[in-house]
Amino acid sequence: MKQRVLLTGGAGYIGSHTYVALVEAGYDVLILDNFSNAARDVPKRLAKITGHEAVVVEANVLDRASLDRVFAEQKIDAVIHFAAFKSVGESVRKPLAYMQNNVVGLVNLMQAMDNAGVRRLVFSSSATVYGEAVELPTPETAPLSYGNPYGYSKLVCEQIIEQTVASDRGWTVGVLRYFNPVGAHPSGLIGEDPSGIPDNLMPYVAKVAAGELPILSVFGNDYPTPDGTGVRDYIHVVDLARGHVQSLAALERDGQGHVVNLGTGRGYSVLELIATYARASNRDIPYKIAPRRDGDAAASYADPSLAKKVLGFEAQYDLFDMCRTSWVWMQNSAETAE
Numbered sequence: 001m002k003q004r005v006l007l008t009g010g011a012g013y014i015g016s017h018t019y020v021a022l023v024e025a026g027y028d029v030l031i032l033d034n035f036s037n038a039a040r041d042v043p044k045r046l047a048k049i050t051g052h053e054a055v056v057v058e059a060n061v062l063d064r065a066s067l068d069r070v071f072a073e074q075k076i077d078a079v080i081h082f083a084a085f086k087s088v089g090e091s092v093r094k095p096l097a098y099m100q101n102n103v104v105g106l107v108n109l110m111q112a113m114d115n116a117g118v119r120r121l122v123f124s125s126s127a128t129v130y131g132e133a134v135e136l137p138t139p140e141t142a143p144l145s146y147g148n149p150y151g152y153s154k155l156v157c158e159q160i161i162e163q164t165v166a167s168d169r170g171w172t173v174g175v176l177r178y179f180n181p182v183g184a185h186p187s188g189l190i191g192e193d194p195s196g197i198p199d200n201l202m203p204y205v206a207k208v209a210a211g212e213l214p215i216l217s218v219f220g221n222d223y224p225t226p227d228g229t230g231v232r233d234y235i236h237v238v239d240l241a242r243g244h245v246q247s248l249a250a251l252e253r254d255g256q257g258h259v260v261n262l263g264t265g266r267g268y269s270v271l272e273l274i275a276t277y278a279r280a281s282n283r284d285i286p287y288k289i290a291p292r293r294d295g296d297a298a299a300s301y302a303d304p305s306l307a308k309k310v311l312g313f314e315a316q317y318d319l320f321d322m323c324r325t326s327w328v329w330m331q332n333s334a335e336t337a338e
């Protein structure tokens with residue numbers, strides 16, 4: 001019997017790539033999404049990639065009645081919870097919206113799951129829970145903190161999960177702390193939503209390479225890093241998606257939860273990323289040095305050894321693959337939008 005997995009936020013950037021990885025691994029997958037930050041045609045694109053129609057329930061995780069209906073009508077074995085807000089800048093302007101969507105959304109979902117007797121969960125967390133990392137590479141045992149409402153919401157969610165697991169009601173939860181997910185599925189059919197002006201580096205670089213934005217601002221070149229620009233652990237979204245499949249498999253196999261980093265363990269600077277993207281796209285990427293962005297750390301990269309030990313997870317793709325697939329997606333999504 002195939003295991004059936006519910007993906008909240010399954011039409012979003014990481015959710016859609018995880019959908020593909022799960023279907024390829026033989027899971028039966030159901031998407032729950034309210035399309036507040038995902039394109040309407042994602043299910044059609046997923047069907048094209050997998051060869052099977054994608055089953056989608058259009059609902060908000062804040063809507064408890066809809067969640068209860070899904071659990072009553074479908075036999076669900078496990079849930080992967082992606083649905084959340086993720087912009088640091090927006091969270092500073094709208095902290096309560098972040099608490100409601102991210103924190104109340106999780107509580108609501110876990111209550112609906114508990115009520116239905118479904119207690120296997122994989123949760124999207126972030127390396128943001130390390131705040132300004134005091135240990136590099138950062139292991140899961142590093143101290144936790146936060147620097148903005150988004151980070152706070154993820155930290156609170158992790159603590160809610162910890163307390164719930166401690167209640168001994170049979171919960172097994174995998175908490176995955178993502179470093180910097182980038183890139184796209186090699187088909188060029190799904191990727192990060194290209195609408196608007198991106199906050200994050202790679203989508204911004206993609207738009208500059210495509211000529212949609214004139215120039216990239218490099219936020220600071222006086223950090224204590226080899227070339228002075230910020231260093232991050234970029235991880236290919238296809239690798240990250242596989243991490244979820246392996247997390248789910250570990251929960252089933254081990255019967256106990258885990259909290260692990262998903263990163264490559266290797267940091268790249270902003271200038272290295274720009275140079276690699278220029279090579280992958282064969283385009284010039286004009287940039288200028290600008291002041292540091294508030295709240296940015298000099299460097300962040302994972303100690304990936306626990307994920308290897310507990311999940312058997314190791315990232316396979318390098319920065320060039322990340323840039324190349326981002327560029328294919330950028331070109332395809334520009335064509336589709338025309």
Ligand code: UD1
Pocket residue numbers: 086088089126127128151180181199200201202204216217218219220229230231232270293294295296297
């Ligand atoms: C950011 C968030 C992090 C969140 C993650 C989600 C902040 C402070 N951190 O991570 O909490 O989990 O996104 O994806 O917002 N950069 C430029 N020019 C740009 C954009 C970025 O030079 O136009 C630099 C940054 O200074 C940084 C690096 O590129 O050194 C990566 O930035 P970004 O992609 O925004 O990711 P993080 O800041 O690591």
